[in-house]
Amino acid sequence: MNPTSPPVLVVGAGPAGLVAALTLLHNGIPVRIIDKDLNPRIGQRGPGIWPRSLELFNFLNVPEVNDLGKPPQAIRSYKPGTLEPLTETLMVPHIKPNPTIPFHVPKLIGQQLLDVILRRHLEKFSCSVEMGTELRSFEQSEKGVTAVLAKNGILETFDTKWALQRKQLGLTFLGETRDDVRMVMGDICLHGVGLDRTYWHRFGSFKARALSLRPTDEVGEDGWQFVIAAPDIDLTKLAQSEELIMEIIASLVPTKVTFNKIIWVSEFRTNIRMVNKLSEGRGFVVGDAAQYCALSSNADIHSFIFEQGLNSGIQDAFNLGWKLALVEKGLANKSLLDTYSAERMPVISEMLDKTTTFLNQAVKSDSMTAPRSPILFMLGINCRFSSIVVDEFSTPGKPINAYGTLDDDHLEAGDRAPDAPNVLQMGRGESDAKTLFGLYRPSYHTVLVFTPNLSGATPILGALEAYDKSVVQSAVILPSSATSITVASPADFVLVDQ
Numbered sequence: 115m116n117p118t119s120p121p122v123l124v125v126g127a128g129p130a131g132l133v134a135a136l137t138l139l140h141n142g143i144p145v146r147i148i149d150k151d152l153n154p155r156i157g158q159r160g161p162g163i164w165p166r167s168l169e170l171f172n173f174l175n176v177p178e179v180n181d182l183g184k185p186p187q188a189i190r191s192y193k194p195g196t197l198e199p200l201t202e203t204l205m206v207p208h209i210k211p212n213p214t215i216p217f218h219v220p221k222l223i224g225q226q227l228l229d230v231i232l233r234r235h236l237e238k239f240s241c242s243v244e245m246g247t248e249l250r251s252f253e254q255s256e257k258g259v260t261a262v263l264a265k266n267g268i269l270e271t272f273d274t275k276w277a278l279q280r281k282q283l284g285l286t287f288l289g290e291t292r293d294d295v296r297m298v299m300g301d302i303c304l305h306g307v308g309l310d311r312t313y314w315h316r317f318g319s320f321k322a323r324a325l326s327l328r329p330t331d332e333v334g335e336d337g338w339q340f341v342i343a344a345p346d347i348d349l350t351k352l353a354q355s356e357e358l359i360m361e362i363i364a365s366l367v368p369t370k371v372t373f374n375k376i377i378w379v380s381e382f383r384t385n386i387r388m389v390n391k392l393s394e395g396r397g398f399v400v401g402d403a404a405q406y407c408a409l410s411s412n413a414d415i416h417s418f419i420f421e422q423g424l425n426s427g428i429q430d431a432f433n434l435g436w437k438l439a440l441v442e443k444g445l446a447n448k449s450l451l452d453t454y455s456a457e458r459m460p461v462i463s464e465m466l467d468k469t470t471t472f473l474n475q476a477v478k479s480d481s482m483t484a485p486r487s488p489i490l491f492m493l494g495i496n497c498r499f500s501s502i503v504v505d506e507f508s509t510p511g512k513p514i515n516a517y518g519t520l521d522d523d524h525l526e527a528g529d530r531a532p533d534a535p536n537v538l539q540m541g542r543g544e545s546d547a548k549t550l551f552g553l554y555r556p557s558y559h560t561v562l563v564f565t566p567n568l569s570g571a572t573p574i575l576g577a578l579e580a581y582d583k584s585v586v587q588s589a590v591i592l593p594s595s596a597t598s599i600t601v602a603s604p605a606d607f608v609l610v611d612q
Contacts, residue, residue: 129401148248152245183223189316220491259396277396287388297381298380299379328340347362353379392454400430468517493530504527531562533549533550537591561578574588589607
């Protein structure tokens with residue numbers, strides 16, 4: 115391998131690939147990222163970002179996702195043939211604001227804008243996506259990977275150490291393809307007299323013909339994301355005919371509609387599949403490549419209703435990224451990479467089981483909206499069962515519940531760490547209010563030491579001296595009664611919980 119070559123090749127510049135590359139770059143690992151398409155993808159596609167993913171974007175210092183994303187609008191359905199409201203429902207469950215959950219509202223942001231944001235952050239590390247570059251073949255050995263790439267008809271042999279890709283790994287997809295839920299989705303610019311852009315509109319019945327219109331200014335001031343369900347129509351032909359799409363929309367919206375243009379359109383089928391493993395040697399899969407195999411679409415119906423696939427892919431990428439960085443730096447044994455598949459496979463499996471149940475309920479009730487379940491926030495996802503997790507207080511042998519529901523009152527090792535706002539930093543000449551989440555980044559581990567006084571932290575801080583300070587930092591958390599701290603501490607942070 116050329117010593118100047120980036121040690122990691124990422125194939126595919128969707129959200130998961132971009133997050134994997136960004137996580138590695140934060141850790142100082144050079145990356146080469148390619149995509150076979152000549153131009154970046156367009157379209158809203160699956161636009162939902164759930165709170166757990168918003169937390170990861172916060173750790174990656176990508177605040178734009180939360181800042182530019184919009185809360186889901188209420189869905190308004192109508193009496194047949196009229197604009198008289200029949201029902202108004204929330205698309206997602208509501209949870210009360212909680213200091214442990216700084217991002218408690220899911221956000222809607224189109225994948226086109228999401229990709230733009232992530233690419234801009236890659237550029238801060240002098241990394242850009244090589245468009246129109248395709249992986250043709252892939253061979254690996256104990257020492258590295260040899261990939262043959264093609265661009266503009268020219269072949270290139272590229273030697274690297276690790277690869278994030280799917281097609282050349284020979285992995286098997288397990289699951290099913292269903293034909294009972296098929297839709298056409300796209301982005302369109304139109305004006306409908308009386309259509310309130312503060313609502314998400316639904317017309318018709320998904321068991322017959324139905325239309326969903328979600329306003330989005332990302333497409334334009336008259337922009338909408340549309341979804342058409344029409345069991346009596348050849349949806350493949352529908353996706354290829356702008357005239358027929360406009361005709362069906364006009365027939366289902368009981369008001370005058372003026373069409374401007376269709377931006378993007380695709381047919382969606384229900385594919386409930388996952389790979390049998392997430393890695394093979396020095397090759398790894400993340401995101402939709404690991405969870406779904408779309409037939410005639412760029413996503414699946416789970417993305418439209420629940421958005422769990424996109425979000426899980428982002429979380430896959432983050433999980434793999436920091437582990438691969440430690441191994442590449444020589445700070446962890448290669449066996450650490452085995453925990454990527456061991457931790458994420460149960461999450462993916464349980465997620466597909468749960469969302470398939472939700473999908474069946476939605477089909478039966480003729481309601482293509484997410485069930486009001488807090489599990490969709492993904493805050494209960496855990497790795498309690500991982501070989502690198504030690505909990506001296508939990509009961510051994512409990513069943514794995516990787517895709518669980520958040521329970522901040524019963525935390526265990528391997529759970530998501532809750533935030534704590536307004537903790538006061540002490541001992542450096544001035545006090546500074548912080549949050550615990552403000553300490554976390556993908557390039558280092560943060561050891562939190564909860565103790566009634568500084569002397570109680572001494573044994574743990576002493577043990578941490580054996581670890582590389584570039585990847586481990588410490589924070590001592592003191593109770594509110596300890597507001598006057600004058601004793602110096604070897605901890606990186608001394609914080610008072612207010």
